[in-house]
Amino acid sequence: MVTRTSNAALFAAQPGETAHHRTTRVLQCSAALVAAGLVLTACGSSDGDGSGQTGTTSFEGRGPITYVAGKDTSGTVQPVLDRWNKLHPKEKVTFIELPTDADAQRQQMIQNAETKSDAYTVLSLDVVWTSEFAAHQWIDKVPEKQFPLDKMLKPVVETGKYRGGLYTVPAGSDGGLLYYRTDLLKKAGVSEPPTTWAQMKADCAKVKKLPEAKGVSCYAGQFQKYEGLNVNFSEAVNSAGGTVTDANGKPDVDTAAAKKGLDFLVDSVKDGTIPKEALTYQEEESRQAFQDGKLVFLRNWPYVYSLAEKSKVAGKFAVAPLPGLNGPGSSSLGGHNLALSSFAKNKATALDFMKFYTSExxxxxxxxxxxxxxxxxxxxxxxxxxKQYPYLPVLKESIQRAVPRPRVVQYGDVTAAIQREAYAAVTGTKSSTQALKDLQEELQKSTEQ
Incomplete structure (x- = not known):
């Protein structure tokens, strides 16, 4: 198999090469390859990644770099960076914190890439951004064989691939969990967490009869109009047997199954299962509400567990798989992967840092x-x-059952459309039927581009 490269790759100057030498090399390569009846494979240019892939990335240069990610609400990132900096005093990494809002993070990273700025070196990308960033050549393909991918969960590894190449390396995965108040459910006579939406509502009705449950709401997720709403909407659709987009990115939301999923959210807001204030919740607001004792059930990510253990509900909660229409539901596959900006300097340092940060x-x-x-x-x-983290088996099940959000190049357009139409439905400005019909049309336009 011969790899095709562009004329631009052929005529690109090699490091330290004069114009005369470049012309001579090009003519020699062209003549030799034409004589052999082959297609040009970028003479003298290879990324040498050991994976059998060719390209133009050169992982050279050592020195200071930056690590760019959303705000570290856990306080654990800087200590890891400090450990790297102590080991590599001449190749220090500086942490650039972006907002907690995922949409704002993505926008700032795109703006940096569009200006071809070298201010950002290693990027922490949401797993669903891989295709978009790779297709636009904002990030470099990285050498697969230099990372222990065979030791990682397969669904997690797949989030880093684009057209057969590895562009992002898993740093952490994520699966949605159902946090629930064990103390309140026990007092209400409920011994097991719900596996269906109907059971969850029935359990809430029992809890709300308790004197100590005064002012406590049933359930919340993340329903503000941002990426979290895409996550919650997708989970509801998938947990009702529907599909947002198939494996090829083809949309399929104007269906009876998808309507059942969206109706769960819409009806829950109407009947008070989901409190009105939850329409303003992102991850942190919903976490705080649960920790403050305002919710019986919460859909959120595993990072909440350690923080809730330090709150007023410590020892009074547990986790379970997300409920669905007829049984356990499906989480959206979450997590963050590391990527190397195409415009960064000191890429040799950056690659080593990525190995360090994504290590076991x-x-x-x-x-x-x-x-x-x-x-x-x-x-x-x-x-x-x-034994120390009893939620791990539930989390593993959540990740293995998880369904990726749309893996499409035009991800920004797709998630914006989902957020817009889902929010219109849950706030009552559109019916579920109309919102899904409009969403189907919008997704078809976006994925056909």
Whole structure:
């Protein structure tokens, strides 16, 4: 198999090469390859990644770099960076914190890329941004064989791939969990967490009869008009047997199954199962509401576990798989992967830092200090860890059952459309039927571009 490259790759000057030497090289390569009847494969240019892939990325240069990610609400990132900086005093990494809002993070990273700025080196990308950033050549393909992908959960590894190449490396996975108040359910005579939406509502009705449940609402997720609403909407649709987009990115939301999923959210707001204030919740607002004792049930990520253990509900909660229409539901596959900006300097340092940050040792640290879901399979099966973190088996099940959000190049347009139409439905400005019909049309336009 011969790899095709562009004329631009052929005529690109090599490091230290004069114009005369470049012309000579091009003519020699062209003549030799034409004589052999081959297609040009970028003479003298290879990324040397050991994966059998060719390209133009050169992982050269050592020195200071930056690590760019959303705000570290857990307080665990800087200590890991400090450990790197102590080991590499001449190649220090500076943490650039972006807003907690995922949409704002993505926008700032795109703005940096569009200006071809070298201010950002290593990026922490939401797993669903891989295709978009890779297709626009904002991030470099990285050498697969230099990372222990065979030790990671397969669904997690797949989030880093684009057209067969590895563009992002799993740093942490994520699966949605149902947090629930064990003390309140026990007093209400409920011994097991719900597996269906109907059971959850019935359990809430029993809890609300308790004197100590005065002012407590039933359920919340993340329903503000931002990326979290896309996550919650997708989970509702998938948990009712529907599909947002198929494996090829083709939309399929104007269906009876998708309507059942959206109707769960819409009807829950109408009947008070989901409190009105939850329409303003992102991850942190919903976490705080649960920790303050305002909710019986909460859909959120595993990072909440360690923080809730330090709150007023410590020892009074547990986690379970998300409920669905007829049984356990499906989480949206979450998590963050590391990517290398195409415009960065000191890429040799950056690649080494990515290996350090995504190592099993670092994953174990993030698990122990911040309840962050590790990409490594072995950590979920470690008896000592499971005893210390009893939610691990539930989390592993959540990740393995998880469904990716749309993996499409035009991700910004797709998520904006989902957020717009889902929010219109849950706030009552559109019917579920009309919102899904309009969403189907919008997604078809976006994915056909």
């Amino acid at each position: 040792e670092s994953a174990s640290t993030f698990l122990k200090d911040a309840s962050l879901a590790p990409p490594y399979a072995a950590l979920y099966d470690d008896a000592a860890l499971t």
